[in-house]
Amino acid sequence: MFQTVSDWFWWDRIWLPCNYTWDDLENSEGTGSVSQYQLFITLPLALFFMPLRYVFERVVAIPVARAMGIRSKVRLKASVNPVLEDFYISCSKRPSQTEVYGLAKKINRTSIQVERWFRRRRNQDRPAVMKKFQESCWRFIFYLGALVGGVAVLYDKPWFHDVWEVWVGYPKQEVLTSQYWYYILELSFYWSLLFSIASDVRRKDFNVQVVHHLATIFLLNFSWSVKYIRVGTLTLLVHDVSDILLEAAKMCSYAEWKKSCNALFILFAVVFVISRLIIFPFWIIYATVVYPLYYCPRFFLYYFFNMLMFTLQFLHLYWTYLIFRMVKKVISGNMSGDDRSDKEEEESEGNEEPRLTNGDGKQRILNGQHER
Structure with a gap:
C-alpha cells in the first residue's frame, strides 16, 4: 500500500516536464543520480545537530557571552501562593486594577505586593538573556559557515553569474557532490530548528x-527531488547572507553594545532589503516564473514550486515591516532589543506605586512615569 501511494505521489506526469520520466533522469550519464530518498539522511543529522548545539551553547557560547559582558542575572522568585498561581495560570498573567484589588483583599495582602508577585512570576517564565545569546550565537556560527560553504560551492558555477543557466539542460543537469552536501547540511539545520522551536525562546x-x-x-526537498537544485542553491545563499548580520546584531544587543548593535542592525536591514526584496523576487523568483516557459510548457510542479516561493516572499514582506519598525526605533534612539520577544520587567523600588494594567493588558504606571 505504501508503495502504491508513493508511486502515485511521485507520478512523473506531475513532477517532470516535457514527457520525461524518472528513469530518464536516473539513466542519464554524467548527471549524477538524484532521488528523494537521498534526503532521508537529513533527519538523523538533524537529531545530531541538537546535542551538538547543546554542547556548543555551553562550551563556546557561554564563554563568549561572558567575554562580552553578559552575566546570568539572579531573579527573585515569586513566593508560593496557590490563589495567585491559580489566577495566573487560568485567568490572566496581567490582572487589571480591579482584579489586583480583589486578589489583594482575598489573600490579605496589599495591591503593591500582589503586583510584585505577578511581576516576579512573569519574569520566571521569560527566557534569560544568556539563553537568547546562546541561541543567536549558534545560529550565527551556522549561517557564517553555510555562507562560506555556499560561496565555495557556487562561485565558479555559471548560474551563479547568469541566472539563465539555471535551466540550461534541465532536467538532465549535472549534480555535484558539493551541491549534495550543501543541501544536506542546510536541510538538516532547518529540520533541527523545527524540532527545537518549542523549547527555544518563544x-x-x-x-x-x-x-x-x-x-x-x-x-529544499522538492527542489532536490525534481532537480530544481540550481535554484535551490541560489535561494539558500540569498537567505544566509542577511541572517548572519541579524544574529550578530542580536548578540550585541544582549551584551548591551548599543553602537555595535545599531550599526549591525542598519547594515542587516540594508542587506535584507537588497537580498530578500530585490534579488530574491526580481532574479530568483523571476527565473522560476518566466524562464522555464522558454524551455517547456507549464506543468504541475511549475505552479506548486512557485506557490512555495511566493509564500517565502510574503514572509519576507512581513519581516520587512518588523525590521522597519526596529529601524525607526534605532533612528529615534529607542532601540531596546528584539521587538519579537518580551522584555524582563524590573523590580519596583520600596514604596513605588504599583504597576497595573487595564483590562486589555496594556501596561501602565500609575505615577505617570514612562512605560518600561
Whole structure:
C-alpha cells in the first residue's frame, strides 16, 4: 500500500516536464543520480545537530557571552501562593486594577505586593538573556559557515553569474557532490530548528517562524527531488547572507553594545532589503516564473514550486515591516532589543506605586512615569 501511494505521489506526469520520466533522469550519464530518498539522511543529522548545539551553547557560547559582558542575572522568585498561581495560570498573567484589588483583599495582602508577585512570576517564565545569546550565537556560527560553504560551492558555477543557466539542460543537469552536501547540511539545520522551536525562546512571530521553516523544508526537498537544485542553491545563499548580520546584531544587543548593535542592525536591514526584496523576487523568483516557459510548457510542479516561493516572499514582506519598525526605533534612539520577544520587567523600588494594567493588558504606571 505504501508503495502504491508513493508511486502515485511521485507520478512523473506531475513532477517532470516535457514527457520525461524518472528513469530518464536516473539513466542519464554524467548527471549524477538524484532521488528523494537521498534526503532521508537529513533527519538523523538533524537529531545530531541538537546535542551538538547543546554542547556548543555551553562550551563556546557561554564563554563568549561572558567575554562580552553578559552575566546570568539572579531573579527573585515569586513566593508560593496557590490563589495567585491559580489566577495566573487560568485567568490572566496581567490582572487589571480591579482584579489586583480583589486578589489583594482575598489573600490579605496589599495591591503593591500582589503586583510584585505577578511581576516576579512573569519574569520566571521569560527566557534569560544568556539563553537568547546562546541561541543567536549558534545560529550565527551556522549561517557564517553555510555562507562560506555556499560561496565555495557556487562561485565558479555559471548560474551563479547568469541566472539563465539555471535551466540550461534541465532536467538532465549535472549534480555535484558539493551541491549534495550543501543541501544536506542546510536541510538538516532547518529540520533541527523545527524540532527545537518549542523549547527555544518563544517569539511573537512564533507561527510565522513555523510556516517559514516548513516552507523552506518543502522547498529544499522538492527542489532536490525534481532537480530544481540550481535554484535551490541560489535561494539558500540569498537567505544566509542577511541572517548572519541579524544574529550578530542580536548578540550585541544582549551584551548591551548599543553602537555595535545599531550599526549591525542598519547594515542587516540594508542587506535584507537588497537580498530578500530585490534579488530574491526580481532574479530568483523571476527565473522560476518566466524562464522555464522558454524551455517547456507549464506543468504541475511549475505552479506548486512557485506557490512555495511566493509564500517565502510574503514572509519576507512581513519581516520587512518588523525590521522597519526596529529601524525607526534605532533612528529615534529607542532601540531596546528584539521587538519579537518580551522584555524582563524590573523590580519596583520600596514604596513605588504599583504597576497595573487595564483590562486589555496594556501596561501602565500609575505615577505617570514612562512605560518600561
